[in-house]
Amino acid sequence: xxxxxxxxxxxxxxxxxxxxxxxxxxxxxxxxxxxxxxxxxxxxxxxxxxxxxxxxxxxxxxxxxxxxxxxxxxxxxxxxxxxxxxxxxxxxxxxxxxxxxxxxxxxxxxxxxxxxxxxxxxxxxxxxxxxxxxxxxxx
Amino acid sequence: xxxxxxxxxxxxxxxxxxxxxxxxxxxxxxxxxxxxxxxxxxxxxxxxxxxxxxxxxxxxxxxxxxxxxxxxxxxxxxxxxxxxxxxxxxxxxxxxxxxxxxxxxxxxxxxxxxxxxxxxxxxxxxxxxxxxxxxxxxxxxxxxxxxxxxxxxxxxxxxxxxxxxxxxxxxxxxxxxxxxxxxxxxxxx
Numbered sequence: 001x002x003x004x005x006x007x008x009x010x011x012x013x014x015x016x017x018x019x020x021x022x023x024x025x026x027x028x029x030x031x032x033x034x035x036x037x038x039x040x041x042x043x044x045x046x047x048x049x050x051x052x053x054x055x056x057x058x059x060x061x062x063x064x065x066x067x068x069x070x071x072x073x074x075x076x077x078x079x080x081x082x083x084x085x086x087x088x089x090x091x092x093x094x095x096x097x098x099x100x101x102x103x104x105x106x107x108x109x110x111x112x113x114x115x116x117x118x119x120x121x122x123x124x125x126x127x128x129x130x131x132x133x134x135x136x137x138x139x
Numbered sequence: 140x141x142x143x144x145x146x147x148x149x150x151x152x153x154x155x156x157x158x159x160x161x162x163x164x165x166x167x168x169x170x171x172x173x174x175x176x177x178x179x180x181x182x183x184x185x186x187x188x189x190x191x192x193x194x195x196x197x198x199x200x201x202x203x204x205x206x207x208x209x210x211x212x213x214x215x216x217x218x219x220x221x222x223x224x225x226x227x228x229x230x231x232x233x234x235x236x237x238x239x240x241x242x243x244x245x246x247x248x249x250x251x252x253x254x255x256x257x258x259x260x261x262x263x264x265x266x267x268x269x270x271x272x273x274x275x276x277x278x279x280x281x282x283x284x285x286x287x288x289x290x291x292x293x294x295x296x297x298x299x300x301x302x303x304x305x306x307x308x309x310x311x312x313x314x315x316x317x318x319x320x321x322x323x324x325x326x327x328x
Contacts, residue, residue, distance in 0.1 A: 009309050013281040015255070016262035021170040021184050026162045029191045033155060 054130055058123050065111070065119055143207035150198050158198075162191055165208060168283055169215050175274040176219040178267050186222055190215040205292070209285070212293045216275060223271060265315040273308030280305055 022028075047055070111119070143164070149157035169190060174183035193214050194201075201210055266274050272294070279285045279293060280301075291298045 005313075006309070009277075009312065010281045012258075012262045013266070013277060016259050016266065016282075018167040018171040018282070019174045019180075019183075019263075021166055021187060025166050025170070025184065025188070026159055029162050029188050029195075030155065030159055032188070032192050033158065033195050 050130070054127050058127060061119075061123055141203075141207070144203050147198060147201060147203065147207060150195070158195055161194075161207075165211055166191075168208075169211060171282070172212060172215050172275060172278055173219050175266060175278045176216070176271040177222060178271075182222065183219075186218045187215060190218045193218070206289070208283070209289050209292055212279065212283075212285075213295075216293050217295075219271070219275075261316070261319060265312055265319070268315045269308060269311050272304055273311060276301060276304045277308045277312065 143161065146157045146161045146164075150161065166187065170183055170187045173187045173190070174180060177183045177186060190211070194211055201207065266277065269277070276290055276294065279290045280287070285293070287298050287301055290301050294301065296304070
């Protein structure tokens, strides 16, 4: 195809021009946009940054409390499942000699249950208070 | 300063009326492109509107690295192809030329009566007989005067492919025009 013919086609297509949409084309688009603004693709985290901080903070307080307040000794009624576990392991070891007893030495909580409940309640109250202060927070 | 970019920035800041201006600036070509692909006015209008709504919803993704129109036409083109695929009317064979009213649309039009408007209508009819990809490529390249690279970006095809499609599009356009019983058209060809 020579340049002359190419130019001719360009001229024809430009002569044909553009099609015109309906007179309310833009209005219909604007109506659709204004009707459904909530569906806009904007990144919004499920948990707000403050919420994440509070959760991380709460978890940190919990683990720090468990680690620093644990005495390493069993407190009556707080770790009965540990006693059951150790007894079970001892029985198994007696049955199968030659196997080494596995070590399970997690720190035991030395916190009085009532003190523990109080600690949890305080943390919960702190989170509710923070939520009240920051009304935008989503959980 | 690129006027489109200024309007896009205003839209990003929450000015929806700036988006209306963007629509008004580009609605004719967006609709023309959609119509050339879909060959149906009602569906072309819906497709172009859907494309503009998508543009609005994802405008934060547009960073101004390329021309706004290239981005817009890409969305229009994809929207139209998706509609064709859903309707299963998409013709993959790019050599195929639709049979239509071209044979008789200019049948009774004599040389003397051939006015510019009639010629325009004839070209539009011929463009509508073409395969959607050819029609879109010819429209983008000749009407909107986009570069081969821009047409390639819009259609998602390589520049080499675009060259082939343009070549076949021109050939098929001439073929359709040659079937029209019009001496002036024949003389142009």
